[in-house]
Amino acid sequence: MTNIAKLSIGVAGALGPERIARIAAAVEAAGFHGIWVNDTPGADSLAALAAAAASTESLVLGTGVVPVDRRPAAQIAAEAAELPQHRLVLGIGSGGxxxxxxxxxxxxxxxxxxxxxxxxxxxxxxxxxxxxAATDADGPLLSWLTPQAAAAQAAEAHGADPDAHVALYVRAALDPAAVERLTTEAARYASYPNYAANFARLGFGADQTVVTPGDAAERVAAYRSAVDEVVLRAITPGEDDHDYLRFIEQAAALL
Incomplete structure (x- = not known):
C-alpha cells in the first residue's frame, strides 16, 4: 500500500455515554478520523455513539464490535436508526x-x-x-496483528474486493505508567482459546502486536502503511478523563 492510513481512537463502552461524548469532542478537535467504542456486557456502544454524535460534527462513529449473538441485526438496526448514518460504521462480530x-x-x-x-x-x-468481510461487508475489522501480518491481510482483503476498507485495532500505551495495563491486556487476550489459536497460527504473540511509549512513532507509522485505518485502542494509566485527554494529546503528535 502507498497511502497512509487514517488514524482513529478506540475506547471502551464501559466509560459511559457522558464521558465518551466529552472524549469524542476532544478526538474530533485533535484531528482524528473517528472514534470506535467497544460493546461489552452492560456497556452499550450505540448509546455511547449517540452521545458522541451530539458532541461532534463530522467524526466517524464506529462500534468495535457488537456481538450478534447478544444483539441481533434487527435490534442493532433499530437502535442505530437515530444515529447519523453517513458517519456511522457498524462493526459486528460473531461473539459466542x-x-x-x-x-x-x-x-x-x-x-x-x-x-x-x-x-x-x-x-x-x-x-x-x-x-x-471483504466480499459481503464493507471490510474487515482486524486486531492483534504485527504490521507485517496486517499488511498481508489487507492485501488479501483488497484482492477479494479492491474497495474493501481494512481497519485495524492496535492496543496502545503512550504513557510509561500505562505499560503494565497494556501487558495485562495482552496476556488476557492471549489466554482466550480463539485468540491463542490465531496467535499460534500466525507465529507471534500478543505482546508483539502493541504500541508502547518507546516505539510509538515507528510502530504507528508501520501500521499506517499496512492498512486503511488504524484504531489506537487507548490503554491509559487510569480511567479519569485526564488520562484519556492526555492519550489523545500524545496520539495527536503521531498524526
Missing amino acids: TRTGILAVMRGAIADLKRDTDARVMLGALGPKMRRL
Missing part, C-alpha cells in the same frame, strides 16, 4: 456463536445493509471470516 458462524454473519451483514445506510464491518480473525 458456535455453529454456522459464516451463515449467521452473512445474514447479519445482509440485514444491516438492507435496514441501515451505515457502513458495515466485520470483526474477523480467520481467513474465511476475513474474506466474508
Whole structure:
C-alpha cells in the first residue's frame, strides 16, 4: 500500500455515554478520523455513539464490535436508526456463536445493509471470516496483528474486493505508567482459546502486536502503511478523563 492510513481512537463502552461524548469532542478537535467504542456486557456502544454524535460534527462513529449473538441485526438496526448514518460504521462480530458462524454473519451483514445506510464491518480473525468481510461487508475489522501480518491481510482483503476498507485495532500505551495495563491486556487476550489459536497460527504473540511509549512513532507509522485505518485502542494509566485527554494529546503528535 502507498497511502497512509487514517488514524482513529478506540475506547471502551464501559466509560459511559457522558464521558465518551466529552472524549469524542476532544478526538474530533485533535484531528482524528473517528472514534470506535467497544460493546461489552452492560456497556452499550450505540448509546455511547449517540452521545458522541451530539458532541461532534463530522467524526466517524464506529462500534468495535457488537456481538450478534447478544444483539441481533434487527435490534442493532433499530437502535442505530437515530444515529447519523453517513458517519456511522457498524462493526459486528460473531461473539459466542458456535455453529454456522459464516451463515449467521452473512445474514447479519445482509440485514444491516438492507435496514441501515451505515457502513458495515466485520470483526474477523480467520481467513474465511476475513474474506466474508471483504466480499459481503464493507471490510474487515482486524486486531492483534504485527504490521507485517496486517499488511498481508489487507492485501488479501483488497484482492477479494479492491474497495474493501481494512481497519485495524492496535492496543496502545503512550504513557510509561500505562505499560503494565497494556501487558495485562495482552496476556488476557492471549489466554482466550480463539485468540491463542490465531496467535499460534500466525507465529507471534500478543505482546508483539502493541504500541508502547518507546516505539510509538515507528510502530504507528508501520501500521499506517499496512492498512486503511488504524484504531489506537487507548490503554491509559487510569480511567479519569485526564488520562484519556492526555492519550489523545500524545496520539495527536503521531498524526
